[in-house]
Amino acid sequence: MAVLNEEQSMLRDAAKSWTQEKSPVTAFRKMRDSGVEVGFDAAAWTEMAEMGWAGVIIPEEFGGSDFGYLSMGLILEELGRTLTASPLLASGLGAASALVLGGTSAQKSEWLPKIAEGTAIGALAVDEGAHHAPEKVALAATKSGAGYSLSGTKTFVLEGLAANVLIVSARTSGKPGDKDGITLFVVPADAKGISRKRLALADSRGGANITFDKVEVGADAVLGEADKGYPVLEKVLDRARAGISAEMLGAAVQAFETTLDYLKVRVQFGQVIGSFQALQHRAAKMFTDLELARSAVEAALTAIDNDSPDVPELVSLAKAKMGDVFHVVSNEMVQMHGGIGMTDAHDAGFYLKRARACEAAYGSQSYHRDRYARIQGY
Amino acid sequence: MADFGGSDLEALRSEARAWIEANFPAELKGRPNPMMREERSTPSAAQEAWRKAMGDKGWGVPTWPAQYGGGGLSASEGRVIQQELGRAGAYNPIGGMGVMMFGPTLLEYGTEAQKQEHIPKIVKGEVQWCQGFSEPGAGSDLAALSTKCEDKGDHFQINGQKIWTSGAQFADWCFCLVRTDTSKKHEGISFVLFTMHQPGVEVRPIPLIAGNSPFCETFFTDARAEKKDLVGPLNGGWTIAKRLLQHERGGLSGGGGGFGGGRGLVELAKHYVGVDDQGRIADPDLRTRITALEIEGRSFQQTAVRAMLESKGNSGPSAATSIMKNAGTQWMQARHEITLEIMGHQGLGWEGEDFTAEELGAVRGWLGGKAFTIYGGSQEVQSNIISKRILGLPDLTQHT
Ligand SMILES: Cc1cc2nc3c(=O)[nH]c(=O)nc-3n(C[C@H](O)[C@H](O)[C@H](O)COP(=O)(O)OP(=O)(O)OC[C@H]3O[C@@H](n4cnc5c(N)ncnc54)[C@H](O)[C@@H]3O)c2cc1C
Numbered sequence: 115m116a117v118l119n120e121e122q123s124m125l126r127d128a129a130k131s132w133t134q135e136k137s138p139v140t141a142f143r144k145m146r147d148s149g150v151e152v153g154f155d156a157a158a159w160t161e162m163a164e165m166g167w168a169g170v171i172i173p174e175e176f177g178g179s180d181f182g183y184l185s186m187g188l189i190l191e192e193l194g195r196t197l198t199a200s201p202l203l204a205s206g207l208g209a210a211s212a213l214v215l216g217g218t219s220a221q222k223s224e225w226l227p228k229i230a231e232g233t234a235i236g237a238l239a240v241d242e243g244a245h246h247a248p249e250k251v252a253l254a255a256t257k258s259g260a261g262y263s264l265s266g267t268k269t270f271v272l273e274g275l276a277a278n279v280l281i282v283s284a285r286t287s288g289k290p291g292d293k294d295g296i297t298l299f300v301v302p303a304d305a306k307g308i309s310r311k312r313l314a315l316a317d318s319r320g321g322a323n324i325t326f327d328k329v330e331v332g333a334d335a336v337l338g339e340a341d342k343g344y345p346v347l348e349k350v351l352d353r354a355r356a357g358i359s360a361e362m363l364g365a366a367v368q369a370f371e372t373t374l375d376y377l378k379v380r381v382q383f384g385q386v387i388g389s390f391q392a393l394q395h396r397a398a399k400m401f402t403d404l405e406l407a408r409s410a411v412e413a414a415l416t417a418i419d420n421d422s423p424d425v426p427e428l429v430s431l432a433k434a435k436m437g438d439v440f441h442v443v444s445n446e447m448v449q450m451h452g453g454i455g456m457t458d459a460h461d462a463g464f465y466l467k468r469a470r471a472c473e474a475a476y477g478s479q480s481y482h483r484d485r486y487a488r489i490q491g492y
Numbered sequence: 493m494a495d496f497g498g499s500d501l502e503a504l505r506s507e508a509r510a511w512i513e514a515n516f517p518a519e520l521k522g523r524p525n526p527m528m529r530e531e532r533s534t535p536s537a538a539q540e541a542w543r544k545a546m547g548d549k550g551w552g553v554p555t556w557p558a559q560y561g562g563g564g565l566s567a568s569e570g571r572v573i574q575q576e577l578g579r580a581g582a583y584n585p586i587g588g589m590g591v592m593m594f595g596p597t598l599l600e601y602g603t604e605a606q607k608q609e610h611i612p613k614i615v616k617g618e619v620q621w622c623q624g625f626s627e628p629g630a631g632s633d634l635a636a637l638s639t640k641c642e643d644k645g646d647h648f649q650i651n652g653q654k655i656w657t658s659g660a661q662f663a664d665w666c667f668c669l670v671r672t673d674t675s676k677k678h679e680g681i682s683f684v685l686f687t688m689h690q691p692g693v694e695v696r697p698i699p700l701i702a703g704n705s706p707f708c709e710t711f712f713t714d715a716r717a718e719k720k721d722l723v724g725p726l727n728g729g730w731t732i733a734k735r736l737l738q739h740e741r742g743g744l745s746g747g748g749g750g751f752g753g754g755r756g757l758v759e760l761a762k763h764y765v766g767v768d769d770q771g772r773i774a775d776p777d778l779r780t781r782i783t784a785l786e787i788e789g790r791s792f793q794q795t796a797v798r799a800m801l802e803s804k805g806n807s808g809p810s811a812a813t814s815i816m817k818n819a820g821t822q823w824m825q826a827r828h829e830i831t832l833e834i835m836g837h838q839g840l841g842w843e844g845e846d847f848t849a850e851e852l853g854a855v856r857g858w859l860g861g862k863a864f865t866i867y868g869g870s871q872e873v874q875s876n877i878i879s880k881r882i883l884g885l886p887d888l889t890q891h892t
């Protein structure tokens with residue numbers, strides 16, 4: 115584990131005790147069973163916001179604590195352990211990063227304080243197809259009077275249904291696939307012409323497809339520079355990727371520990387199944403890989419805090435490694451539990467579903483391996 | 493019936509084609525097999541007619557002996573029937589555990605009277621069977637089972653609990669492993685049959701991670717089995733159980749068939765991921781892994797063919813059969829995984845019109861498929877069997 119300062123240790127401990135006491139996996143199950151549309155428990159989110167978690171990467175002048183990304187990662191890791199579903203990743207990390215990195219001071223003062231106190235939820239509306247491809251933007255922003263008119267569709271927007279404000283990537287010139295010609299906009303989610311459709315996803319989280327039909331925004335809705343939004347978008351996405359990797363780390367570690375506990379109690383052939391080397395060696399391998407993945411995730415978060423130039427490659431490294439490890443661990447969780455792991459009453463299925471959803475979010479392993487190689491120039 | 497030669501196979505083919513044409517209700521063409529669905533609904537008149545026709549003809553189990561109503565055909569003739577059903581877009585309405593594992597076992601170990609009583613009803617699809625083997629404390633270590641069976645003079649009385657009993661909520665009969673001697677492990681197990689439609693049997697469906705409930709907890713409280721429904725000798729059930737598990741395993745490996753279902757991976761990938769300017773799958777990393785999986789699948793199919801030819805040529809079963817379950821099930825799981833990956837976010841849907849039936853099916857299939865390496869002898873149990881029985885590696889553990 116990374117060497118933590120005092121603030122970080124306190125934050126991590128607070129997150130650990132809150133999730134264990136207030137938001138265990140049974141709370142996620144309850145949320146799933148209740149069929150709540152937004153895909154998270156609003157009361158739990160209020161508590162999280164009251165503890166200041168939504169403002170961890172937001173500067174103090176806008177109501178945050180500016181503790182940084184490693185700190186945010188520590189919280190997300192604990193939330194991941196118990197599969198707590200909340201807008202923290204999409205709002206407190208994703209949308210907040212966009213505003214902090216590229217927002218005008220008016221945009222910042224309008225949204226950051228509300229995001230920090232959890233009274234507004236932000237979301238990143240980036241992808242338009244089945245696969246993460248931030249440069250494949252077709253959603254058109256055409257000049258309209260002094261501002262723009264937005265038309266097109268965004269898919270799989272995490273917390274898209276609950277969001278009050280959307281960070282939207284739109285095309286102002288060029289064609290889908292071009293990195294030039296992308297502009298970011300800050301758009302209130304209740305703007306005229308926006309319609310949102312909840313997606314019923316396997317992991318029970320709050321995703322939505324969002325359609326923009328001639329949504330009128332002013333020139334002051336542009337985040338950063340017109341046509342030059344892509345570099346900012348990449349920076350924002352790298353923060354979201356590192357954050358989701360931290361969540362995946364927590365979930366994978368918990369999936370592993372739950373499995374390990376089972377290996378120590380389940381008896382077959384007169385002995386605990388953990389005495390079979392066929393399982394022992396796989397457990398040892400998973401433990402090894404989780405340690406490697408932790409290093410990768412913490413290095414990416416630390417690099418972001420240091421604003422180091424190798425953030426993109428470290429983030430792709432972390433997301434690819436973490437995805438592979440969570441993939442294996444979630445499969446092994448089911449396999450090593452045998453029949454009980456196949457039942458809905460057991461938690462294994464939740465971890466399995468969460469794993470695949472996280473793997474696909476903000477770029478799969480294959481996406482990030484390719485990106486890593488490109489950054490390295492081969 | 494004598495084995496048809498090449499030209500006789502063609503004669504059978506024309507016969508089968510004409511018969512299917514005359515008997516298969518057109519409205520069922522290309523429709524899924526209602527047997528494959530977990531939630532049984534009342535069959536339509538056409539479905540009933542088709543089951544009855546196939547049942548009377550015996551072609552649902554083409555290679556079973558004609559004296560019990562089976563098709564009485566050879567293996568190669570049986571394949572002709574299968575091919576012609578496929579060609580006509582017709583499903584086989586005769587299936588389930590009776591066909592897959594219990595029937596073949598009873599044909600081998602049952603008395604003449606037991607075969608006469610039970611086999612024809614399986615052939616006609618009139619009776620559905622479930623497998624009462626696993627218990628909470630006896631999964632991989634099946635021989636640790638403790639469901640108690642007592643001799644009550646004119647009948648047996650059964651008390652205990654089974655778990656993961658597939659289709660118990662729809663089953664008419666159960667083939668069950670019970671403990672008839674507590675002083676020995678393997679030699680204290682008997683194989684009995686009894687009806688599920690009796691007060692002493694209670695089933696509770698268990699929901700699965702894929703959202704369906706195909707299996708149950710099954711409780712026996714003074715349940716009754718008739719003396720005539722003991723298969724094999726008292727305390728001699730383990731041998732029969734192991735034979736039955738071999739049939740189960742054979743059925744679960746995919747046996748070289750059953751890989752059709754849905755579009756090919758390459759076609760899917762081209763659709764969801766796109767192609768480069770030379771027509772190759774646009775994501776090279778994915779393309780490599782799809783290729784590796786295709787190679788794995790082809791070599792598995794080649795092995796299935798080789799095992800079949802060898803078992804026909806030689807006297808005993810081919811050594812290749814021992815690897816089929818692990819190779820086949822792991823391949824299928826890998827295929828499910830890569831299908832989801834190809835579909836990306838679209839491969840994460842649970843329900844609703846934002847996803848195609850193919851996409852939703854992929855997700856449920858992926859989740860349900862996780863059971864392939866658990867049931868029918870887990871992948872670890874299979875590897876232990878290969879190590880011990882085929883490779884002759886020593887077993888270092890102390891027996892309990
Ligand atoms: C969908 C489904 C349908 C089923 N249908 C039926 C049915 O109809 N009738 C029926 O009787 N049963 C059925 N089963 C039960 C199935 O046969 C058992 O789940 C299986 O035998 C494993 O037992 P278990 O679940 O108790 O797991 P356990 O035996 O507890 O195994 C847990 C883990 O330990 C591993 N393990 C155990 N022993 C060893 C060893 N010696 N070396 C290495 N690893 C080991 C296992 O491989 C597994 O990974 C079904 C199961 C499923 C999932």
Ligand SMILES: Cc1cc2nc3c(=O)[nH]c(=O)nc-3n(C[C@H](O)[C@H](O)[C@H](O)COP(=O)(O)OP(=O)(O)OC[C@H]3O[C@@H](n4cnc5c(N)ncnc54)[C@H](O)[C@@H]3O)c2cc1C
Nearest residue numbers: 383390391392631632634635737738741868869876889891
């Ligand atoms: C669902 C199912 C399907 C099956 N299918 C078949 C089949 O098709 N063909 C067949 O021949 N058998 C099959 N079996 C039986 C299977 O071989 C035995 O249940 C299993 O191997 C244990 O064998 P046994 O009970 O006969 O015990 P034995 O063979 O007498 O001994 C098994 C011993 O092996 C030890 N052991 C096994 N693996 C390990 C390990 N990795 N490390 C340490 N100790 C280990 C156990 O401690 C146990 O004491 C199946 C079993 C199940 C549950």
